[in-house]
Amino acid sequence: xxxxxxxPVIDVNGITKVYQMGDIEVRALQGVSLKIYPGDxxxxxxxxxxxxxxxxxxxxxxxxxxxxxxxxDGVDVEQMKEDQLAEVRNRKIGFxxxxxxxxxxxxxxxxxxxxxxxxxxxxxxxxARAKAALEAVGLGGRLKHHSSELSGxxxxxxxxxxxxxxxxxxxxxxxxxxxxxxxxxxxxxxxxQKLNEEKGIIIIFVTHDPRISEHCKRVIRIGDGMVISDTxxxxxxxxxxDKALRVN
Amino acid sequence: MAAxxxxxxxxxxTLGANRTRxxxxxxxxxxxxxxxxxxxxxxxxVQKYINDQFASAGSNLVTVSPGQLQRGPPGGGxxxxxxxxxYKAIVANAPNxxxxxxxxxxxxxxxxxxxxxxxxxxxxxxxxxxxRNWTVQRGRFIDDSDxxxxxxxIVIGTTxxxxxxxxxxxxxxxxxxxxxxxxxxxxxxxxGSTIAGDQDAATFIPLTTAQNRVYQTQTTSPSxxxxxxxxxxxxxxxxxxxxxxxxxxxTLRERHRLAEDAKDDxxxxxxxxxxxxxxxxxxxxxxxxGAIAAISLLVGGIGIMNIMLVSxxxxxxxxxxxxxxxxxxxxxxxxxxVEAIVLSMLGGIIGVLLGTGIAVGVRYLVDFTPIVQASSxxxxxxxxxxxxxxxxxYPAFRASKLNPIDALRHE
Numbered sequence: 206x207x208x209x210x211x212x213p214v215i216d217v218n219g220i221t222k223v224y225q226m227g228d229i230e231v232r233a234l235q236g237v238s239l240k241i242y243p244g245d246x247x248x249x250x251x252x253x254x255x256x257x258x259x260x261x262x263x264x265x266x267x268x269x270x271x272x273x274x275x276x277x278d279g280v281d282v283e284q285m286k287e288d289q290l291a292e293v294r295n296r297k298i299g300f301x302x303x304x305x306x307x308x309x310x311x312x313x314x315x316x317x318x319x320x321x322x323x324x325x326x327x328x329x330x331x332x333a334r335a336k337a338a339l340e341a342v343g344l345g346g347r348l349k350h351h352s353s354e355l356s357g358x359x360x361x362x363x364x365x366x367x368x369x370x371x372x373x374x375x376x377x378x379x380x381x382x383x384x385x386x387x388x389x390x391x392x393x394x395x396x397x398q399k400l401n402e403e404k405g406i407i408i409i410f411v412t413h414d415p416r417i418s419e420h421c422k423r424v425i426r427i428g429d430g431m432v433i434s435d436t437x438x439x440x441x442x443x444x445x446x447d448k449a450l451r452v453n
Numbered sequence: 454m455a456a457x458x459x460x461x462x463x464x465x466x467t468l469g470a471n472r473t474r475x476x477x478x479x480x481x482x483x484x485x486x487x488x489x490x491x492x493x494x495x496x497x498x499v500q501k502y503i504n505d506q507f508a509s510a511g512s513n514l515v516t517v518s519p520g521q522l523q524r525g526p527p528g529g530g531x532x533x534x535x536x537x538x539x540y541k542a543i544v545a546n547a548p549n550x551x552x553x554x555x556x557x558x559x560x561x562x563x564x565x566x567x568x569x570x571x572x573x574x575x576x577x578x579x580x581x582x583x584x585r586n587w588t589v590q591r592g593r594f595i596d597d598s599d600x601x602x603x604x605x606x607i608v609i610g611t612t613x614x615x616x617x618x619x620x621x622x623x624x625x626x627x628x629x630x631x632x633x634x635x636x637x638x639x640x641x642x643x644x645g646s647t648i649a650g651d652q653d654a655a656t657f658i659p660l661t662t663a664q665n666r667v668y669q670t671q672t673t674s675p676s677x678x679x680x681x682x683x684x685x686x687x688x689x690x691x692x693x694x695x696x697x698x699x700x701x702x703x704t705l706r707e708r709h710r711l712a713e714d715a716k717d718d719x720x721x722x723x724x725x726x727x728x729x730x731x732x733x734x735x736x737x738x739x740x741x742x743g744a745i746a747a748i749s750l751l752v753g754g755i756g757i758m759n760i761m762l763v764s765x766x767x768x769x770x771x772x773x774x775x776x777x778x779x780x781x782x783x784x785x786x787x788x789x790x791v792e793a794i795v796l797s798m799l800g801g802i803i804g805v806l807l808g809t810g811i812a813v814g815v816r817y818l819v820d821f822t823p824i825v826q827a828s829s830x831x832x833x834x835x836x837x838x839x840x841x842x843x844x845x846x847y848p849a850f851r852a853s854k855l856n857p858i859d860a861l862r863h864e
Contacts, residue, residue, distance in 0.1 A: 262858050265777070267777060267857050267858050268858060287781075287782060288781045288782060288783075291776065291779050291780060291781045291782075292779065292781070294776075294777060294778065294779050295778060295779020296779070300777050300778065302774075302861070306770065306773075306774045306861070308771060308774070309470070309771075310470045319775070319778055320778045320779055322459065323775075323778065323779035323780050323781075323784060324779065367778065371779075
């Protein structure tokens with residue numbers, strides 16, 4: 206990818222990851238280098254066992270590389286301690302999971318407030334920001350609903366609101382449409398595109414679903430722990446039309 | 454402060470989500486704390502009861518009785534009686550006396566139209582009522598002219614009056630004590646029961662009447678002297694009791710011609726001594742019972758640990774998510790620790806209410822009034838805090854150590 210003179214938000218250089226599983230040494234990543242720039246909307250694709258989950262964990266600061274360097278938003282994270290990583294995750298990264306991972310028996314707004322509690326945001330500001338985030342994903346009318354009272358698509362919107370609320374540099378979405386029907390899936394993709402276009406948030410999908418990658422601007426393919434291809438998506442399309450995109 | 458409030462609020466919310474389980478877990482602590490509080494309250498109630506009993510008898514009271522109460526063969530030879538002259542000698546020698554009396558104590562058979570009853574009979578002088586701090590409810594007590602005239606008059610306790618006359622007034626009625634007719638001149642103020650038995654079942658006749666008309670043989674020594682069965686001395690205060698006792702001992706040993714190495718042939722008991730002996734007995738018992746109750750508190754604590762461990766396993770994904778969105782180790786640790794503490798503290802507070810309720814309820818079943826002390830409440834609540842902390846730390850630590858990647862993948 207061309208840098209276009211911009212500073213990369215994610216700058217990964219030659220990272221490897223080696224697991225010791227009993228006597229066997231598993232080389233999950235064997236020297237991956239990546240640069241991801243502001244405004245990127247990309248899919249990391251690959252079959253299972255390709256190392257894409259490991260890469261996602263490292264990009265998400267849930268795990269650390271065995272070797273190589275990782276610079277996230279100007280901060281070197283490869284040497285950080287557990288609690289420092291927690292802080293980086295809290296402030297710079299939003300997570301969206303396949304199974305939503307909302308807190309049970311907890312209202313939508315309380316779920317969205319969680320990351321701000323860990324960031325030490327005061328109660329009143331927390332409420333306001335959580336409300337704004339839920340409104341941004343089109344759930345302004347369901348603040349008090351518990352996850353059990355929401356559809357799958359709605360639950361994933363709550364999760365997206367939660368990932369947004371600390372104004373992260375990147376959102377990592379792991380198969381975000383995997384548990385949704387195609388209509389809800391398209392709505393969620395549409396929402397991600399809107400966030401990317403309107404707020405400039407970098408969104409990284411980890412998926413093997415081509416329906417996701419066709420809505421991304423860039424596609425990185427991983428195989429055997431290495432980057433196989435890194436291409437701009439010439440066929441980039443919206444998941445929904447412009448009109449729908451503007452509707453909350 | 455706000456953070457603590459926040460985590461307590463979160464803990465209550467989480468515990469409320471699993472209400473049945475939380476309540477059952479708290480129950481273990483509640484029962485433990487309740488038992489500790491109720492038992493401690495009863496312990497101090499009994500303590501106070503005993504103190505009051507002795508206060509009514511007077512804690513500065515010294516009692517001298519013939520013989521030895523100790524086990525084994527009676528010491529100091531065959532002599533096991535106190536004479537009136539012993540009494541006079543003691544009174545003459547002993548300092549710091551406020552009041553004193555000598556009495557004969559025996560068992561008598563009391564008969565009236567209403568029935569027959571076996572009663573303790575005291576042959577007394579007027580000072581007996583002073584020393585024992587007893588008063589009459591109706592009529593009058595034995596006076597000097599009764600003693601002077603060896604009159605057949607009797608003062609009875611309320612229990613006896615009820616036994617002999619039903620609900621009717623016993624004053625001026627004639628009763629037979631060991632077949633000798635006596636006129637009832639007074640009824641004692643009710644004193645209730647003590648550890649020594651029903652105090653309202655006693656009867657009182659003039660000392661001289663007892664010695665000369667009713668119990669001649671029991672009150673005559675081999676040498677023909679008049680004897681008494683008990684000498685009561687009231688001292689100015691508790692501090693002089695040792696001094697008074699040593700005077701009594703030397704006086705009696707000299708009068709009884711006891712050899713240097715012979716044991717006393719009399720027994721000196723003071724109320725303060727008895728009180729402290731009984732008091733320490735009660736506190737040992739209270740501590741013992743409290744310790745047993747504390748074991749159930751411990752078991753309750755293990756219940757908390759068990760539930761918290763289950764909770765950590767059940768909520769592995771939640772922990773993984775919380776870590777992913779920025780919870781640090783200590784955040785997770787404190788979340789689970791606060792839950793355990795809230796659980797044990799709520800259990801403790803319910804236990805305090807339970808224990809206090811039991812203590813209040815017991816009042817209607819027993820003679821004494823259990824006293825719930827602030828110290829036992831704070832002890833119990835403090836202890837349940839410690840239990841929550843101690844048994845919560847391990848599950849919380851386990852939760853905090855979970856790897857977010859594995860935790861998120863957990864099913």
